[in-house]
Amino acid sequence: MEKGKLRVEDAEGKELSVEGFLSVALAIQPRFMLRYIVFKDLRERGYAVRCGKDFFWLFPRGSKGEKPAKAFIRILSERDAVSLAEIERLASLAENMRKEAILAIVDEESDITYYEVRSFKAADTLRNEAEEQKEGGRKEGATAAEASLLGDRVFIWDAENVRHIHDFGTLTQEGKLQLSLVEAAYLLKKGIISVKNASEGARARAKVGVAGEECENVKEAVSARMDFPQFVKHASAVDECFSAKFAVYEDLRERGLIPKTGFKFGSHFRVYEASCDKHSAFLVHVLPAEHTFSTHELARAVRLAHGVRKRMLFAFIRNGGVKYVEVARKKL
Numbered sequence: 001m002e003k004g005k006l007r008v009e010d011a012e013g014k015e016l017s018v019e020g021f022l023s024v025a026l027a028i029q030p031r032f033m034l035r036y037i038v039f040k041d042l043r044e045r046g047y048a049v050r051c052g053k054d055f056f057w058l059f060p061r062g063s064k065g066e067k068p069a070k071a072f073i074r075i076l077s078e079r080d081a082v083s084l085a086e087i088e089r090l091a092s093l094a095e096n097m098r099k100e101a102i103l104a105i106v107d108e109e110s111d112i113t114y115y116e117v118r119s120f121k122a123a124d125t126l127r128n129e130a131e132e133q134k135e136g137g138r139k140e141g142a143t144a145a146e147a148s149l150l151g152d153r154v155f156i157w158d159a160e161n162v163r164h165i166h167d168f169g170t171l172t173q174e175g176k177l178q179l180s181l182v183e184a185a186y187l188l189k190k191g192i193i194s195v196k197n198a199s200e201g202a203r204a205r206a207k208v209g210v211a212g213e214e215c216e217n218v219k220e221a222v223s224a225r226m227d228f229p230q231f232v233k234h235a236s237a238v239d240e241c242f243s244a245k246f247a248v249y250e251d252l253r254e255r256g257l258i259p260k261t262g263f264k265f266g267s268h269f270r271v272y273e274a275s276c277d278k279h280s281a282f283l284v285h286v287l288p289a290e291h292t293f294s295t296h297e298l299a300r301a302v303r304l305a306h307g308v309r310k311r312m313l314f315a316f317i318r319n320g321g322v323k324y325v326e327v328a329r330k331k332l
Contacts, residue, residue, distance in 0.1 A: 031075075038075050038104045041112050045332055058102070071100035073114075076295060078107040084291045084316060084325070091119045091325045102330055105295050114332055115302060120313050120324035144191055147184060148198040149226065152238045154184035156193065165192060167258045167275045180261060181235040181242060182249040188228055189250075195226045197234070241286065248286050248315045251322040259284065266304055267312075282311045284324070289316045302327050 001008060001018050008016045016024070025032040038056065042049045048059035055072040074090060076082060082103070094101035094117065103115040145165065147156045156162050156169075156177040168187060169179040179187070187193040226234070235242045245268055252259045258272040262283050270280035283305045305312035306329050313324045 031077075034075050034077055034106050037106050037110050038073065038112060042073075042332070047332070056104075058100075069099060071102050072097075073102045073104050076103060076105045078105055078295050080105075081292050081294055082298065084287055084289065084293065084314060087117055087293075087314070087325050087327065088316075088318075088323065090117045095119050100330075103327075105299070113299065114330040115298075116328050116330040118326050118328075120311075120326045144194040147179065147187075147193045147195045149184070149195050149231070149234070150198050152181060154179040154181070154193075154195060167272075181239065182246050182259075185228070185231055185235060185246050186250055186253055188226075188231055195231055197226055244286050244288075244317055247317055248284065248322050251315075252284070257282075265308060265310070266301065270310070271313075280310060282313050284313045284315050286315045289318050291316070298327065302329060 001016075001021060008021055010016055010020075022033070022036075025036075029035075035051065035056075039049055039051065042056070042058065046061040048061075048063045050057040050059070050069070052072075055074055057069040058071040058073055059069050060067060072094075090101040090103075101117045103117060105113050105115070107113070145156050145162060146158070147154050156165075156179070158175075162169075162171065162177040165177065165187065168183050169177045171177050179193075184193065184195060188195055232243070232246070235246075239245070249259050249269065252269070252271060258275060259269040260272070260280070262268055262270040262280075262285070264270075265283050267283040267285040269282075269284040269286075271282040271284055272280050283301075285301065302312050311326055311328060313326050315322060315324050317323075
């Protein structure tokens with residue numbers, strides 16, 4: 001009708017204007033305008049489109065629908081929300097159907113931003129060469145490096161003890177290695193380091209000074225090492241998201257990737273594919289499986305990742321395992 005190629009009459013034989021037709025269509029289908037805006041955009045880009053109940057089916061340019069669809073499109077308004085479970089469902093459906101899953105988000109000015117949604121197979125990435133601590137923990141007979149827990153970070157003071165620990169922490173000018181809680185937990189679980197709670201030891205020594213005598217439990221507090229469950233308990237008290245973040249960190253490490261903090265990019269981790277890489281390849285943000293995005297939240301994360309030439313992954317725990325979905329800007 002807008003192109004002047006079709007006339008539509010009402011039941012009384014009166015020709016409908018485009019405005020009149022849109023009013024009728026909206027009364028039947030409240031989200032009609034969103035669908036029409038996307039349909040019109042795709043047609044003007046040269047694509048063949050078929051409208052389904054839940055999706056638009058997108059065919060290659062120049063095709064009249066005789067070839068299989070290359071993608072399916074889920075349409076949203078910028079006011080809508082979309083759950084992580086729905087994004088996972090779309091990614092899984094795309095993988096099973098061997099098609100692309102696309103989100104088309106229409107803003108208040110009727111501009112459309114397209115996003116591709118896909119599953120991320122961390123197992124498909126290349127493994128790096130630093131396998132000593134990733135595969136089997138410390139070598140047989142090797143002594144675990146001594147580390148001190150001070151509040152929300154861990155230090156290894158002797159530079160000689162950190163030479164065999166690759167790609168972990170930050171080496172200071174003074175020769176000590178500073179580890180984050182997730183890094184320290186991973187190395188502790190692998191037996192590469194041992195950890196003592198230096199703060200607890202200081203409190204115990206202070207107690208000795210006040211009491212004027214030592215008792216057995218004070219001696220133990222000063223000298224005892226933390227086992228993995230004790231360390232996790234402490235870390236979880238510091239960071240309520242620690243358990244989920246550690247599960248994702250461990251999964252990425254076991255797949256040969258190198259996660260570092262992604263705070264400067266607004267995410268939990270920036271991830272390198274190899275130790276020699278100067279720039280990280282991914283941003284990974286850990287979310288509850290039941291998380292629901294606003295479209296603004298989703299657009300902000302993807303735009304930032306795109307702007308720094310990284311891929312945006314969202315990680316979550318489902319059925320005891322770590323899963324990832326990737327959302328990326330899509331140019332049609």
